[in-house]
Amino acid sequence: MVEKIDNKFIVDNDYCQQCGTCIGLCTSSAISMCLRDDGISILSILNEKCINCGMCYDVCPANKKLEVENIYDHIKRMSYCDAYAKDDDIRNLSSSGGVAKTIIVEGLNNGIFDAVYVLKKSDIYPYVAGTYIDKSDGVKYDDIPNSIYHPLMMNLALKKVKKVDKLLIVGTPCQIKGAEEYLKGRCNKLTKVALFCKQQKTLDSTKFIAKLLNTSVDIKKPFSAKYRGDGWPGIIRINKKEIPLENGVAMSMQKRLWTVNGCKICGIPFGDKVDLSLMDPWGGYYKKSDNGITVVVIQSSQGEKILSDLNAHINIEKKSFKQIKRVFILDDIQRKIILIPYFLKEKIRKRILFAGKVNDIQDVFYRNLVEVMPRMPLKIYSILCRVPDIRDLILSVGYLKKKYNQK
Ligand SMILES: Cc1cc2nc3c(=O)[nH]c(=O)nc-3n(C[C@H](O)[C@H](O)[C@H](O)COP(=O)(O)OP(=O)(O)OC[C@H]3O[C@@H](n4cnc5c(N)ncnc54)[C@H](O)[C@@H]3O)c2cc1C
Incomplete structure (x- = not known):
């Protein structure tokens, strides 16, 4: 988290959400980054280079006060649907129902967006990178990864975004919050699609899964990790060895182990003022299956329009709050909101x-x-x-x- 103390800007790494926006947008290359073995990047501001412009402070999503105090009321005002890619292979190979990938690929192909800023696969650790892609570059489904559960700094490449009319960003709530003001200045219409995210994990979570699979993961050596896909809830593959998702992540998700520190102070996993939020159908809502479903929370008319513009590619079934509420596990989110002041060391x-x-x-x-x-x-x-x-x-x-x- 970037803080301002005595007119100087400093990074408090205990609250960093690892979005990478401050480094990505710093105009004087004044922020250094040191990668730890658990995949967390430790940031610091170099006084000799810092020009005190305050950009890093303004964009940091972790230092913004959460406006949502009551998640029960907040979420009741949205609309909801089950959705999945009409292409069976995409649906089957994706994280949930392949909605995010379809919005990106078909949104660009069909001129709904002129360009996108999204995570794309890469050859070097963390094996993905935030990437600006415009219509002329084109993008294939296979360029876009499934949900990645180790830290990555998606917003490092924000400065590569060119001025366009219609731009899409797909990312976790903190990545979107960090990037949005900058991106609004680069386009006339920004669409924000949030991946519902309660917690990002350090690489220790992947190391634990690797241990279960009798293999190992080390940041300094090449490894492969695919966390989702092959039906619902899917398979995790580390170094070509595989385990059902529920066995691999049950311990880390349910006991909330190896969580990125800054995630403890994020209380809005749906994303704040985004157009769509995409979720897994947890909570016993959807049975084990060869194919997946993405639960979509529609937060704006723009979000609604994108789904209807893509109706040749995405199947949609509207749901009421009552039908769908078990997916949200709202008590879990509300507890998180209540505990934020504890993690921020406030009076409680x-x-x-x-x-x-x-x-x-x-x-x-x-x-x-x-x-x-x-x-x-x-x-x-x-x-x-x-x-x-x-x-x-x-x-x-x-x-x-x-x-x-x-x-
Ligand atoms: C770190 C993380 C934690 C999550 N936690 C939950 C949860 O607790 N409960 C829940 O219901 N859903 C959670 N999700 C969302 C869920 O895993 C799916 O991403 C969502 O349901 C969309 O599925 P899909 O099949 O439509 O996505 P796909 O079509 O498979 O597309 C995946 C999209 O996610 C992008 N992406 C993958 N990893 C990241 C990342 N780390 N940062 C930014 N972009 C990324 C890809 O570029 C792609 O655009 C989480 C996602 C992430 C990334």
Whole structure:
């Protein structure tokens, strides 16, 4: 997080969301980046080069105050649909239903956008890069990766974006928040498609999956990692060895291990004022299947129009809030919002402080257990996943609902 202290700008790496916007847009190359073994980039501002323009501070998504206090009310005002690519191969090989890729590729092919700023596959670590692509460059489905769960700094190449009429950005909420003001200045109409994101993971999460697969991952040596695809919820492939997604990420997702630090202070996984949010159909909403579905939260008329313009390529079925609400797991998001002041070390009520402390202890306990112990049978991990989350017991669902006066 870029902070301003005594008229000087500094990076507090404890809250960095790894979007890369500050480095990508710095006009005097005053921000240095040092890659750690867990994939996290440690940033610092070099005083001798900094011209104190404040651009890094203005664009940093982590230092913006969250305007949403009550996720239950916020999300009820949207509309929703199940969606998937009409092309069966794209649907099957993508993260969920292949909606993001179809919007990018067909949106460019059909002139809905003049250009896009999206993540594209690359040959060097982190094996993807934020890329500006315009109509004349063209893009193939295979150029675009499935959901990537290790850190990457998507916004490093923002300065490559040229002036166009209609521009699309697809990314996580923090990447979009970081880039949007700059991109609005590069186009007449900016469409924002957010990948619903509760947590980005450090490379330690991938190292854990590699351990389960009897292989290894090291930032200094080439490796391959494909986290999604081949039906729902899909397969993870590391160095050509594979494991069902639910076995590979259950421990890290459910116990929230190896999360990028700055994600702890992001309370709006749907994205703030975006056009569409794309989600996985979790929460028991959709059964295991050869093909996937992307749950889409439509947040604006522009988002609605893009889906209808692409109706030759994307199948859509409208849903009501009641039909779809189990996918959102809203209590989980509301708890996250409540804990943000704890992570920001603000003054808070005792109950929240207690839940925050338990969160930290739980995190260290599970991390040590799975990192120090030799490879355990999968069954043990699945039992560990079923141990109730003490933090959730303290900030019980009843408490969350009472606090926000929900029915
Ligand atoms: C880090 C991360 C965490 C997520 N967490 C959740 C979650 O907790 N719950 C949930 O319901 N859904 C989550 N999602 C969203 C989900 O995984 C799918 O991305 C979404 O459902 C869209 O699926 P799709 O098949 O339409 O996407 P595809 O058609 O497969 O396209 C994937 C798109 O994501 C882009 N992309 C992949 N990884 C990244 C990244 N790290 N940063 C920026 N762009 C990226 C690709 O460039 C491509 O545009 C997460 C996604 C990411 C990237």
